[in-house]
Amino acid sequence: xxxxxxxxxxxxxxxxxxxxxxxxxxxxxxxxxxxxxxxxxxxxxxxxxxxxxxxxxxxxxxxxxxxxxxxxxxxxxxxxxxxxxxxxxxxxxxxxxxxxxxxxxxxxxxxxxxxxxxxxxxxxxxxxxxxxxxxxxxxxxxxxxxxxxxxxxxxxxxxxxxxxxxxxxxxxxxxxxxxxxxxxxxxxxxxxxxxxxxxxxxxxxxxxxxxxxxxxxxxxxxxxxxxxxxxxxxxxxxxxxxxxxxxxxxxxxxxxxxxxxxxxxxxxxxxxxxxxxxxxxxxxxxxxxxxxxxxxxxxxxxxxxxxxxxxxxxxxxxxxxxxxxxxxxxxxxxxxxxxxxxxxxxxxxxxxxxxxxxxxxxxxxxxxxxxxxxxxxxxxxxxxxxxxxxxxxxxxxxxxxxxxxxxxxxxxxxxxxxxxxxxxxxxxxxxxxxxxxxxxxxxxxxxxxxxxxxxxxxxxxxxxxxxxxxxxxxxxxxxxxxxxxxxxxxxxxx
Amino acid sequence: xxxxxxxxxxxxxxxxxxxxxxxxxxxxxxxxxxxxxxxxxxxxxxxxxxxxxxxxxxxxxxxxxxxxxxxxxxxxxxxxxxxxxxxxxxxxxxxxxxxxxxxxxxxxxxxxxxxxxxxxxxxxxxxxxxxxxxxxxxxxxxxxxxxxxxxxxxxxxxxxxxxxxxxxxxxxxxxxxxxxxxxxxxxxxxxxxxxxxxxxxxxxxxxxxxxxxxxxxxxxxxxxxxxxxxxxxxxxxxxxxxxxxxxxxxxxxxxxxxxxxxxxxxxxxxxxxxxxxxxxxxxxxxxxxxxxxxxxxxxxxxxxxxxxxxxxxxxxxx
Amino acid sequence: xxxxxxxxxxxxxxxxxxxxxxxxxxxxxxxxxxxxxxxxxxxxxxxxxxxxxxxxxxxxxxxxxxxxxxxxxxxxxxxxxxxxxxxxxxxxxxxxxxxxxxxxxxxxxxxxxxxxxxxxxxxxxxxxxxxxxxxxxxxxxxxxxxxxxxxxxxxxxxxxxxxxxxxxxxxxxxxxxxxxxxxxx
Numbered sequence: 001x002x003x004x005x006x007x008x009x010x011x012x013x014x015x016x017x018x019x020x021x022x023x024x025x026x027x028x029x030x031x032x033x034x035x036x037x038x039x040x041x042x043x044x045x046x047x048x049x050x051x052x053x054x055x056x057x058x059x060x061x062x063x064x065x066x067x068x069x070x071x072x073x074x075x076x077x078x079x080x081x082x083x084x085x086x087x088x089x090x091x092x093x094x095x096x097x098x099x100x101x102x103x104x105x106x107x108x109x110x111x112x113x114x115x116x117x118x119x120x121x122x123x124x125x126x127x128x129x130x131x132x133x134x135x136x137x138x139x140x141x142x143x144x145x146x147x148x149x150x151x152x153x154x155x156x157x158x159x160x161x162x163x164x165x166x167x168x169x170x171x172x173x174x175x176x177x178x179x180x181x182x183x184x185x186x187x188x189x190x191x192x193x194x195x196x197x198x199x200x201x202x203x204x205x206x207x208x209x210x211x212x213x214x215x216x217x218x219x220x221x222x223x224x225x226x227x228x229x230x231x232x233x234x235x236x237x238x239x240x241x242x243x244x245x246x247x248x249x250x251x252x253x254x255x256x257x258x259x260x261x262x263x264x265x266x267x268x269x270x271x272x273x274x275x276x277x278x279x280x281x282x283x284x285x286x287x288x289x290x291x292x293x294x295x296x297x298x299x300x301x302x303x304x305x306x307x308x309x310x311x312x313x314x315x316x317x318x319x320x321x322x323x324x325x326x327x328x329x330x331x332x333x334x335x336x337x338x339x340x341x342x343x344x345x346x347x348x349x350x351x352x353x354x355x356x357x358x359x360x361x362x363x364x365x366x367x368x369x370x371x372x373x374x375x376x377x378x379x380x381x382x383x384x385x386x387x388x389x390x391x392x393x394x395x396x397x398x399x400x401x402x403x404x405x406x407x408x409x410x411x412x413x414x415x416x417x418x419x420x421x422x423x424x425x426x427x428x429x430x431x432x433x434x435x436x437x438x439x440x441x442x443x444x445x446x447x448x449x450x451x452x453x454x455x456x457x458x459x460x461x462x463x464x465x466x467x468x469x470x471x472x473x474x475x476x477x478x479x480x481x482x483x484x485x486x487x488x489x490x491x492x493x494x
Numbered sequence: 495x496x497x498x499x500x501x502x503x504x505x506x507x508x509x510x511x512x513x514x515x516x517x518x519x520x521x522x523x524x525x526x527x528x529x530x531x532x533x534x535x536x537x538x539x540x541x542x543x544x545x546x547x548x549x550x551x552x553x554x555x556x557x558x559x560x561x562x563x564x565x566x567x568x569x570x571x572x573x574x575x576x577x578x579x580x581x582x583x584x585x586x587x588x589x590x591x592x593x594x595x596x597x598x599x600x601x602x603x604x605x606x607x608x609x610x611x612x613x614x615x616x617x618x619x620x621x622x623x624x625x626x627x628x629x630x631x632x633x634x635x636x637x638x639x640x641x642x643x644x645x646x647x648x649x650x651x652x653x654x655x656x657x658x659x660x661x662x663x664x665x666x667x668x669x670x671x672x673x674x675x676x677x678x679x680x681x682x683x684x685x686x687x688x689x690x691x692x693x694x695x696x697x698x699x700x701x702x703x704x705x706x707x708x709x710x711x712x713x714x715x716x717x718x719x720x721x722x723x724x725x726x727x728x729x730x731x732x733x734x735x736x737x738x739x740x741x742x743x744x745x746x747x748x749x750x751x752x753x754x755x756x757x758x759x760x761x762x763x764x765x766x767x768x769x770x771x772x773x774x775x776x777x778x779x780x781x782x783x784x785x786x787x788x789x790x791x792x793x794x795x796x797x798x799x800x801x802x803x804x805x806x807x808x809x810x811x812x
Numbered sequence: 813x814x815x816x817x818x819x820x821x822x823x824x825x826x827x828x829x830x831x832x833x834x835x836x837x838x839x840x841x842x843x844x845x846x847x848x849x850x851x852x853x854x855x856x857x858x859x860x861x862x863x864x865x866x867x868x869x870x871x872x873x874x875x876x877x878x879x880x881x882x883x884x885x886x887x888x889x890x891x892x893x894x895x896x897x898x899x900x901x902x903x904x905x906x907x908x909x910x911x912x913x914x915x916x917x918x919x920x921x922x923x924x925x926x927x928x929x930x931x932x933x934x935x936x937x938x939x940x941x942x943x944x945x946x947x948x949x950x951x952x953x954x955x956x957x958x959x960x961x962x963x964x965x966x967x968x969x970x971x972x973x974x975x976x977x978x979x980x981x982x983x984x985x986x987x988x989x990x991x992x993x994x995x996x997x
Binding site for chain 1: 533555556557560563564567593594596639640642647648649671673674675676677679682683684686687688689690698702703706708776777778779810
Binding site: 222 | 837840844847848851854858859862864865866867868869872873875876877879880883884886887890895897898899900905909911912913915916918919920922923924926927928930931935938939942943944945946947948949950951952958961962965966969973979980981
C-alpha cells in the first residue's frame with residue numbers, strides 16, 4: 001500500500017468524532033498548561049499517562065499529539081505578552097515578541113507565531129510522512145564530536161544577544177555556565193558545587209532559572225521604578241492586526257526555521273533550544289531592517305517555526321526506530337510501553353492504524369490549534385488590559401506555582417528568589433539576560449559531548465574535527481566569529 | 495479571566511478521568527513521572543486495586559534525582575514512624591548512596607518486597623569483529639583504553655555489570671574506559687557509529703536494535719537464557735561469573751508499626767501472585783523478581799556490600 | 813543588599829567624575845569575582861583530569877570560575893575608568909527615575925516569604941499573601957479586593973492543576989506537628 005493510501009486510512013481514524021474530541025481536549029489542555037511557566041509538554045504528557053489505562057491507544061496518542069503542539073502555542077503566548085517564556089524553546093520568542101507587544105504589535109506577534117507554528121508543523125508533518133526513514137538514519141550517523149561542533153556553533157549565537165557591552169555579555173554567559181555545573185557530574189558521578197545540600201545534587205532546574213530571570217526579575221524591576229501614568233493602562237495602542245507587510249517579512253523566516261528545526265529535532269540531545277537559538281541568530285544576521293532588539297517580526301517568526309518543526313522532528317526517530325531523542329519523546333515511549341507496544345520499524349507494519357492515525361492527527365491538531373488560536377489572539381491581548389498591580393501580582397503567582405509544582409521544594413523557591421534578585425540587578429546595570437540561559441543550557445551539553453568524544457578517542461583532540469560534519473560545522477562557527485571583524489578591517493584598509 | 499474559562503471545562507473533563515482519590519497511603523516515587531520507578535509504583539497499586547488486595551486511596555509523590563537518594567532522604571525526614579508510608583527504589587539506589595556519600599542507610603528502612611527485575615545485555619555493532627564475550631574480554635585485556643564501553647550513569651548497574659565482567663576476565667577495573675551516556679538511545683547510536691566499541695543496557699532497550707540488525711548482543715546477565723533472546727548466552731555459560739539484575743522494590747518507613755508493616759508485606763506477597771500483576775509484567779516486559787520481607791532485607795545488605803566493593807575497586811569511591 | 817545602598821544615590825549627572833555624588837558600583841565586579849573565586853575553590857577539590865578523557869569533572873568548573881574571576885576584575889577596571897550603566901527599558905518602568913526602595917522591598921518580600929510559608933500554609937494562602945504584597949508594591953491599596961483576588965487565583969490554580977495531576981501539596985499546607993504544637997496551633 002502506498003504512503004498516501006496509508007495516510008488516508010490514518011485520516012479515517014483521526015477524523016472519527018471521538019478521536020476529534022480527544023484531539024480538541026489535547027489541544028486545549030496543552031495550550032492551557034503551556035501558559036503556566038515551567039510546565040512544558042513533557043511534564044504535561046507525563047501527568048496524563050494514567051489515561052493510558054482507560055483510553056484506546058489511538059485516542060490517547062491523538063490527544064498527546066494535541067498536547068505536544070498545544071503546549072508550544074501556549075508557551076509562545078506568555079513569552080510575547082508578559083515576557084515569561086514557559087520553557088527553553090520559547091525563550092528566543094520572548095526577546096523580540098515582547099518588544100513587539102510593548103510597541104502595540106502584540107497581535108501581529110501572536111499571529112506570526114500561530115501561523116508560523118502552523119506552517120512549520122504542517123511541513124514537518126509532511127516530511128515526517130514521506131521522508132522519515134531517511135531522516136531517522138541521521139541519528140546513527142552523528143557522533144559526539146559532531147554534537148560538540150553543533151553546540152560550539154550555537155555558543156557563537158551568543159554574540160548576537162550580547163547587548164551593549166561585551167564584558168557584561170560574557171559575565172552573563174559565564175554565570176550561566178557556572179550554574180550549569182552544579183549537581184552530580186554525569187560522567188564521573190561526582191557532586192559539584194552542591195555545598196552539601198541534597199536538593200542540589202540534581203542540579204539547578206533550567207525552568208526555575210528561566211522563570212526567575214524573566215518573570216521575577218522583571219516584576220522586581222518594574223516595582224522599583226513603577227510610574228503609573230494615567231491613561232497608559234491600556235498599552236495596546238491602535239491594534240494593528242497581521243498586515244500584508246508582516247506576512248511578506250514572515251514567510252521566509254517560517255521556512256528557514258522549519259528547515260533548521262526539523263532535522264535538528266530528530267537528533268538526540270539537541271532538543272528545541274538549539275534550533276530556536278540558531279534560527280534567531282540566522283534571522284538576526286540576515287535582517288537589514290535594524291529592528292532587531294526593538295521588536296523585529298522575523299525574530300518571532302523564525303524561532304517559533306523552528307520550535308514547532310523540532311517538536312515534529314522528535315517523532316521521527318521515535319516512531320521509525322524506537323529511539324527517544326528528548327524528554328518528551330521519552331515520555332511518549334513510556335506511553336507506548338504502557339500499551340505493550342514497542343515503537344520502531346515493526347510498529348509501522350504491526351499497527352498501521354495507530355501510526356498513521358497519529359500522523360494524521362498531527363495535521364488535524366495543527367488546523368485545530370490555528371482555528372483555536374487565531375480568533376483567541378484578540379482575547380489574549382486583552383490580558384494586558386488587566387491593571388498593572390494585579391497583572392504583575394498574577395505573573396508572580398503563576399511563576400511561583402510553576403516552580404513549586406516541579407518538586408515542592410523550598411530550595412527551588414530559594415533559587416527563584418536569588419535568581420530573581422540577580423535578574424533585577426542585571427536589568428538595573430544592563431546585563432543581557434539571554435546569555436545566562438544559553439550558558440546554562442549549552443554548557444552541560446558541550447561538556448558531556450566533549451568528554452565523551454575525548455574519552456572515546458583516548459584524549460586525542462584531533463577527534464573533535466575528524467568527521468565531515470564536525471569539521472564543516474566547526475569551520476562555520478569559526479567563520480561566524482572571525483569573519484565580520486575581518487571584513488571590517490579589510491573595508492577600513494581599502 | 496479568559497484563561498480560566500478556557501481551562502476549566504477541559505480540566506474538569508480530565509480530572510474526572512484521572513480521578514484523584516482520597517489519600518490513605520503515601521507512596522514516594524523517587525524519580526520523575528514516566529520513568530521506571532514511577533511506572534513500577536503506579537502499576538503495582540493499579541494492579542493491587544484491580545485484584546482487590548488494596549482498594550484504598552494512594553497518594554504518590556515524585557521527587558526525582560541522584561539515583562533516588564533525594565527522594566529517599568525526603569521520605570526519611572517526612573515519614574519516619576508513619577504507619578502507611580512506602581517508597582519505591584532499586585538497584586541503582588544502592589550504588590548512588592555510596593557514590594554521593596549520601597547519609598541514607600538502607601538498613602534503617604523496613605524492607606517490604608522486591609518486585610521486578612530487568613536483566614542487562616552487552617552488545618557490539620553488527621559489523622564488529624567481536625562476536626563473543628571471550629573476544630570482547632580479549633579486546634578489553636589487550637587495550638582497555640581503546641575499547642570504550644558505554645552505558646548508564648557512573649556507578650550504576652550498567653557500570654557494575656561491566657566491572658564484574660572485567661574482574662572475571664582479569665582486567666583491572668580501574669583501567670576500563672567506561673563512558674556514561676545520558677540515555678539508552680545515545681548508547682545505541684554510539685555503538686552503531688563506532689564511538690563505542692560496546693555498550694551495556696537493559697534487555698528491552700537493546701533487543702529491538704538487535705532485531706533491526708544494527709547491533710549484536712553478546713551476553714545477558716541472567717542465570718538462564720532469556721526466552722526472548724534464545725541465541726544469547728549468559729555470562730555464566732561463557733565462564734564469567736556475572737549475574738546481576740536491575741531490580742526494583744518497595745520499602746516501608748523506618749520505625750513503621752509492626753502491624754502495618756506486616757500488612758504491607760502480605761499485600762505485596764498477594765500482589766506477586768495475582769493475575770493482574772502478571773498481566774502488568776507481561777505488557778511492560780518486566781521479570782518477576784519477588785522476594786518478601788526480611789529476606790529482601792538480607793538481599794539489600796548483600797547488594798550494599800558487593801556493590802560498595804566494586805565501586806571501591808573501580809576507584810569511584812574511596 | 814548592596815544594590816540598595818548604591819542605587820538609591822545614583823543620579824544622572826557627571827560622567828563618573830569625582831565631583832558627582834555618583835558612587836561607582838565596584839561591588840558589581842567584586843560580586844562576580846567572588847562567585848568566580850567560590851567556583852575555583854570548589855574546582856580545586858575536583859579532579860581536573862581523567863584517565864582517558866584527558867579532561868575531568870573539574871575542568872569546566874575551573875573554566876567557569878576563572879572566567880568569572882577575570883571578568884569581574886575587568887568590570888571593576890571598566891567601572892574605575894568611568895563605565896556607566898543605563899537601566900534597561902521596560903514597559904511601565906521609568907528607567908531614569910530613582911529607585912523606590914519601599915516598593916522594591918515589599919515586592920522582594922513577596923518573593924522571599926513563600927520560601928518559609930509555602931510548605932506549612934499551602935499554596936492558596938501563600939498565593940494570596942504574595943499577590944497582595946505585589947499589588948501593594950505597585951501602589952494598590954485595595955486590600956480586601958486584592959486579598960480575595962489572590963485567594964481565588966491561588967485556590968483555583970491549586971484545584972485545577974492538582975486535578976490535572978500536578979503535585980502542589982495539601983490545600984492548607986503541611987505543618988510539622990511538633991513545631992506547631994510548640995507554637996500552640
